[in-house]
Amino acid sequence: MANSSLLLDRATEAFSSLPGVGKKSAMRMVLHLLNQEERYTQEFCQSISELRTRIQYCKKCHFLSDDELCSYCADPKRDESRICVVENLPDVMAIEETGQYRGLYHVLGGVISPVEGRGPESLELDSLIRRCKEEDIKELIMAISPTIDGDTTIFYLAGQLEDMDIKISQLSRGIAFGGELVYTDGLTLGRSILSRTPYVSPNP
Numbered sequence: 001m002a003n004s005s006l007l008l009d010r011a012t013e014a015f016s017s018l019p020g021v022g023k024k025s026a027m028r029m030v031l032h033l034l035n036q037e038e039r040y041t042q043e044f045c046q047s048i049s050e051l052r053t054r055i056q057y058c059k060k061c062h063f064l065s066d067d068e069l070c071s072y073c074a075d076p077k078r079d080e081s082r083i084c085v086v087e088n089l090p091d092v093m094a095i096e097e098t099g100q101y102r103g104l105y106h107v108l109g110g111v112i113s114p115v116e117g118r119g120p121e122s123l124e125l126d127s128l129i130r131r132c133k134e135e136d137i138k139e140l141i142m143a144i145s146p147t148i149d150g151d152t153t154i155f156y157l158a159g160q161l162e163d164m165d166i167k168i169s170q171l172s173r174g175i176a177f178g179g180e181l182v183y184t185d186g187l188t189l190g191r192s193i194l195s196r197t198p199y200v201s202p203n204p
Helices: 006-016 023-035 038-054 089-098 125-134 148-160 186-194
Strands: 079-086 103-107 139-143 167-170
Touching (some): 006 023, 079 125, 089 103, 103 125, 125 148, 148 167
Parallel strands (some): 079 139
């Protein structure tokens, strides 16, 4: 999309690089910013800059945080005996939106995938096992997408924790096999959390 202004082109390219944003939508965003007061644009750019330079990962659960501990881990009203294990950051947001869970979280950063060359050492599994050893954890809720790689991850973790008195449960199969958790509607996801079932190893 060639325009009379190189600056306009560069800004449009920057916005169109975002997921789901086409060139026309990017142009509308850029023109919107140009129609606002200069202070609005400065505050907009500053918020993006601070997001990139100041946000960090919670040292306990690896979710996004402004401080060492995220708001969930630092909340004394949450049930510290339960940890909901998820693949990625958006999964935490999806579960929170259901309003059906008040425990803690642990973000793995993916699942074990031999095809993609991603083993246990590539994920935040060691820190989860350490939490299970050091904290009074009674249940791990495996809120992992029902895929072959997801099941492999659950199986691996269950094996690492088999000597611990910790209940391992997984979401009920209201979520279709092969589907991603973050795209599941809130009602189905909420019901899947409430009706979670004990994990049964395929190789008892």
